[in-house]
Amino acid sequence: MYPAVTLQLPAWVAAEIGDSQRYFPTLEARMALAICLAERNVVEGAGGPFGAAVFEIESGLLVAPGVNIVAAARCSVAHAEAMAIMVAQQVCGAFDLSGKGLPPMELVTSAQPCIQCFGNVWWSGLQRLVIGARKEDVETLVGFDEGPLPENWPARLENRAPLPPVRVVRDVLREQACAPLRLYRERGGLVYNAGSL
Ligand SMILES: [Zn+2]
Structure with a gap:
């Protein structure tokens, strides 16, 4: 038997969010949560300076949070x-978050x-994909490599017929989103691009 693969968010993530269903009405409020998760991930020493969350687009209901646990989980996939x-896919019981009966969702x-x-x-x-800091922020402030993304990648997401489009919104709270990157660098956090260790 090969080992089973289990990826578990740190316990503090649930504590940070609380037990009740939480709604985040604006994109800024949703981004503020992602930034808060990124910052706390650095403070806790849990992983890279990145946070994310899946929301229902219309209601703003938080479906699932995420933080980077690459080093702790020994898993390069765990961004x-x-x-x-x-x-989110486990919460919704579906591998397709646009599946039947599910409301539109965003990352x-x-x-x-x-x-x-x-x-x-x-x-x-x-x-929909909503982004705070840009690639150049990540590369300049901490030195992580984003890899060879397709040229015009936002347009590729928005125009991908016959698949439905993924709308892209950039630079939401961009300056604030740089704070966890700076904090990570100040603390001498590990930059773990493949081949860098
Ligand atoms: Zn990634």
Whole structure:
């Protein structure tokens, strides 16, 4: 038998969010949560300086949070966006978040998705992608590499017939979204691009 693979968000994530259903009416409020998760992930020493969350677009209901646990989980897949998507799919009981009976959902992420998370968004059924910090912020402030994203990747998400579009909204609270990146650098956080260790 090969080992089973289990990815578990740190316990503090649930404590940070609380037990009750929470609604975040504006994009700024949703991004503020993603940034808060990214900052606390750095403070807790839990992983890279990235936070994300899946929301119902219309109601603003938080479906699932995510933080980066790559190093702790020994798993290069466990980026914040991937964690939020995977947890949301378990919450909804569906691999397709645009599946029957589900309301339209979005991913809000403190920093621009890397090549892997671009693919995760592509296949997830999410219908909107909301981004705080840009690739150049991530690369300049901490040195993480986002990989070779397709040129015009936002347009590729928005125009991908016959698949439904994924709308892209950028620069939401961009300056605030840089704070966890700076904090991570100040604390000497690990930059773990493949081949860098
Ligand atoms: Zn990623």
